[in-house]
Amino acid sequence: VYGGLYMQYKVASVGLSGQKMVPSNFDVIKFVEENPDNDLYLSLYTYEEEHYEQFKKTNKVAGIVGLKTNELFFDFDHEDVNVAKEDTLTAYSKLLLAGFDRDQVQCYFSGNKGFHLRVTLDDWLNRKEFENIVYSVAQDLESYDKKVTNDNRIIRIPFSKHQKTSLYKIPLTFEMLEQYSMDKIKEMASDRTDEALEIYNSWEDKKAKIPKLLNVLRNKSETQQKKERDEVSFDDRPDLSSRPKWISPTKYV
Numbered sequence: 001v002y003g004g005l006y007m008q009y010k011v012a013s014v015g016l017s018g019q020k021m022v023p024s025n026f027d028v029i030k031f032v033e034e035n036p037d038n039d040l041y042l043s044l045y046t047y048e049e050e051h052y053e054q055f056k057k058t059n060k061v062a063g064i065v066g067l068k069t070n071e072l073f074f075d076f077d078h079e080d081v082n083v084a085k086e087d088t089l090t091a092y093s094k095l096l097l098a099g100f101d102r103d104q105v106q107c108y109f110s111g112n113k114g115f116h117l118r119v120t121l122d123d124w125l126n127r128k129e130f131e132n133i134v135y136s137v138a139q140d141l142e143s144y145d146k147k148v149t150n151d152n153r154i155i156r157i158p159f160s161k162h163q164k165t166s167l168y169k170i171p172l173t174f175e176m177l178e179q180y181s182m183d184k185i186k187e188m189a190s191d192r193t194d195e196a197l198e199i200y201n202s203w204e205d206k207k208a209k210i211p212k213l214l215n216v217l218r219n220k221s222e223t224q225q226k227k228e229r230d231e232v233s234f235d236d237r238p239d240l241s242s243r244p245k246w247i248s249p250t251k252y253v
Contacts, residue, residue, distance in 0.1 A: 009052050011043035011061055013154055021047060021055050029197075032159045040160035044153045045069045045127075061152045068124040070207075072134055073155065077114035078143035081182055087141040088115040089178060094137050095119065099211025106203050107177050109185050111162030111169045114143065115177070116155070122207040127151060129218040133210070136217050158200055159192050168192055171199040 008024040014035050024046050032040060045067035047055070054064055074091055076084040088107065095105050095117070106118040125133070131149045138144040147153070156162075156169050167189040176185070188196070210218070 007049055007052070009047040011047070011152075011154060013041040014038050016041070016154075019061065019154075021052055028157055029159070032157060035160075037161050039163050040157040041154035042157050044071065044073055044148070044155055045151060065151065066126075067151055068126050069130055070121045070124050072117075072119040072121065072130070073148060074117040074134060074138050075110075075114065075145040075148045075155075076116070076138075076141065076143040077110070077112075077145055079113065081113050084114040084143040085177070085182065087138075087143045088117060090141060091117055091138050091144075092174060092177070098137070098213045100208055102174060103202070104206055104208040105174075107172045107174065108158060109167075109170050109172055109189055110156060111160075111167040111189055112165050115172075116169075120203075120207050122209055125218065132217045132220055133214050136214065159196070166190075170196045171203070173199060 009021040010024045010026070011019050012022045012026070012031065013019045015038060028042070043061075046069060047061075047064070047067065051064050051067070055061060072095075074088075076087045076091070078084040078087075092105060092107065096102060100119060104119055106116075106120075108116040108118070110116055127149060134149065135146070139146065148155075158169050158171060161168055167186060168191070170189045170192075172180075172185070176188075180188075
């Protein structure tokens with residue numbers, strides 16, 4: 001079992017340098033409060049004790065392999081942020097159709113040109129398994145960033161301040177993502193609010209089981225994946241491209 005009785009770690013970073021390993025359960029909100037005006041990042045993958053020992057010798061995460069994650073994470077980014085918004089809505093709808101509950105899918109405005117989706121799992125995925133699942137959901141979406149699966153990927157921490165825009169990465173409910181204009185979302189992201197913190201806290205300790213529809217893809221080759229997707233994954237979903245703009249993806253489904 002990944003982790004077992006030993007300590008697990010994440011890589012935390014102020015900016016893109018100065019990385020350090022911290023316990024995987026460290027206080028993210030406290031980290032933000034201690035660095036209120038910085039770009040803050042946390043690793044997607046979790047590191048074991050052996051990885052920590054290697055990091056102490058080199059002070060680098062480059063070259064560390066055999067990592068796993070207990071998250072599904074999607075990064076949508078586009079010069080036209082509305083394209084990223086629509087893609088996020090589509091991916092969100094796909095995750096619901098696959099079998100996740102709405103309160104298991106976390107959504108964030110990144111603070112710049114995109115959005116993030118995150119699901120905390122009750123299982124561990126290696127990089128290939130992670131890729132198989134997230135690609136099956138998002139690889140056909142224009143604004144999806146495939147580089148997010150890299151072993152040493154770090155992800156912007158919620159409530160951290162984006163240096164280019166001075167906006168914060170904030171959590172959004174599905175209704176906010178669906179109904180609010182980008183101007184409204186950016187206005188919300190101009191500050192850290194109690195409402196945003198309440199949304200964030202509502203997701204705490206919500207761990208999801210991987211739905212069968214996605215779990216069958218985790219160990220498939222690329223060819224097998226395509227066959228499985230064509231046959232079972234989302235074949236029965238409505239064609240969202242035909243959805244009238246005034247009807248939400250959820251209501252359309």
